[in-house]
Structure formats: C-alpha cells, structure tokens
Amino acid sequence: MGYTEDLNFIHFAPTKVIYGAGISKDVAVELNALGCSRALLVTDRDLSANTDLVRKIKGYLGENCVGVYDEALPDSGLHIIDKGAEIGRSLGADSVVSLGGGSAIDTAKGIAILLKEGGSIRNYEGFQMLTRKQTPHIAIPTTCGTGSEVTYVAVVKDWDNHRKLLFGDYNIIPDVAILDPELIRTLPPKLVAATGMDALTHAIEAITSPQRQPLADALGLHAIRLVNKSIVEATKSDNLIPKGILLLASNIAGIAFSNAQVGLAHAIAHTIGARYRIHHGLANSIVLPYVMRFNNEVVSEQQAMIAEALGIRDNLSETELGEKASEKVFELAKMCGLPTRLRDVNVPENELLECAEIALTDGAIVYNGRPVTDPSEILQVLKAAY
C-alpha cells in the first residue's frame, strides 16, 4: 500500500451531501436548517441566459432569495467577486447559494469570505488566511467535474496578470452540496466529458500525491471506478443514470483531493487555462496521461492500483500497470471525443518553455507524486503532450 510508519494526516470533509434526481427542490429547507433565510443566488451568465435552471432554483428558494448575482464567468475574476459581495451586502444577504460549475461555486466562496470579512478578495489569497467560519454556503453543481462543492479551494483568475490564484481554507468549504442529476441533463456532451476528466484527474493526482492518505485513497479509487464506468455513456447518451454516477464521482474525487491535493497536471492546467483560455478539465485531460507516464517511476505502486480501478486486469509488473493506466486515461478521453494534444487546442509550440516555467511556480507543483524542481522536467511532459 506504500504507507510509511510516519503516516499522519487530517481528513476534513464537513459538507453535508444530498443526492437525488429532483432533490434541488429542497434547497430552501437546507438553507433554513443552516439558520438562514436571505440567500444571494450566485451563478454564471451562461446558465442565466441559456437555461431555465436559475429560474428554477430561485423558485425553489422562494422568499429566501434576496437576489441573483449572475456575473460569474469561466475563469471568474477577482473583480467579479468583489462586485458580487458588494451586491450581496447591499441586499442584506445572510448566505450564498451557488449554482453552476467550478467558477460559479468558487465565485460564491469568495463572496462568502467578503460578506463576513469585508475588503477585497485579493487580500485573502493563499492558504489558511481565515480564522473563523465564513458565510453559510449551499453549493449546487451543474457540471460533473470540479468537486468544488466539497473542497476547501477556490481558483480565481487575476485577469490583469493572466494567472490563476489559489484561495485555500477549511473555513470556505461549503456547508451543503446538493447533487441533482436533473441539473446536468442539458450539459453539452463536450462539457460532460471535459468536467468528468477533471474529476478523474482529481482522483488520480490525490492518490499519487505525497500527501496521500488511506481515506482519500479509498475515495479516489472509487471515484476512478465510477468515472471509468460512466464517462463515455454520460457523454454520449441522454440517460440520467451515468450522468448521475459521474456527478457522484466528481463529488467523491473532490473530497479526496481536498484532503490529499493535486499535482503537476493541475499546475499545467492552471497555467495553460489562464494563458490560452483552455477549459480546465480539457487541459487536465490532455496532459494527464503524460504526467502519469512521467510520474510512473516514483508512483508505480499507486498507479498500479489506479490501473485496477480502471478495469485493467493484466498480470503485469507495477511499472507496466502504471503505464497501462496512463494509456487507459488517454483512451477514455479519446472515446469521449475530446482533443488529446496541446496542438489541437492551439497552445503555441514556441511558448512551451515559458508555460513550464510558470507551472513550476503553481501551488499544485509541490504535491506532484514525482518531485519536480526544474522547468525542463515539465517541458518534457508538455512536449510529449504537444
């Protein structure tokens, strides 16, 4: 299993998780159970303009909703959080309900901080900057990948400097996560696939992290099994069952990585996502097989376990199983119809070294299974993925 005698860890998973088709209708009950009755509904423009989900959740909240802030965008920015908090304060909001993908939920985490602490979100960048529980937050994901509804991290883009900033704190973990497969019924297939691959990346990077621990491993391995069973059908069919399983996998992987962290694939995805506006899940999906290959010499034992969770039953050495696991990840992305090369998503080849240098400074790099100390190591992965 690879655990050493100095194993020690904290596993913190305080979010109440509620699952079921149609269960989002209970959002007001959950809000009242938190002692709140004046929620700011935080969502993104796309959901607001192109679906009836915002109207639906607003309706379920009824008089418990003081307003809707629908200005979250993919790669939500610092200014978007500051503005949302100002609006929430002016409306007398006592809580936030977030509806959307990772950006909307992370925007709400930022707003939850500012409603309690004041100031600009810029002041809270970093880890464990807060000393008390933040504004109550119910998160309702409409994608099946980020797991943000149960994590302690918000990723926010600094639009001026084209970088993604990390805000990590136990005090910003949402109080309640409502997982309703009905809400991802109309999610476009490409986003089902890309967000599902993000969930797979969370699970794999948690298990191969130097901060891995048995509880996160257990969650990560089951998340991998669920992604493997569901992602292709969830992408290609309208069947709600695989979509619901993928939504659960995303949640379970979220709890795993919130406790064990993510590594090099995320360091690269944060970098190329911010620079070239590549979807976070897609960026992870493209680089993950190559990161796994790069890591294999150090974490083949974990990657052999991952191979088994991916359904690989061959009688091979751990090293060979680790290689097979990376091939299977590549295959899954391909079967879902996702681009599999950095060149396919217009990353300029002559900027790979610069990307490697920036990725080396990303917070996730310290949690990669194989220690990374030099940009040339990342460049090697980027070139392979190109």
Ligand SMILES: [Fe+2]
């Ligand atoms: Fe991610």
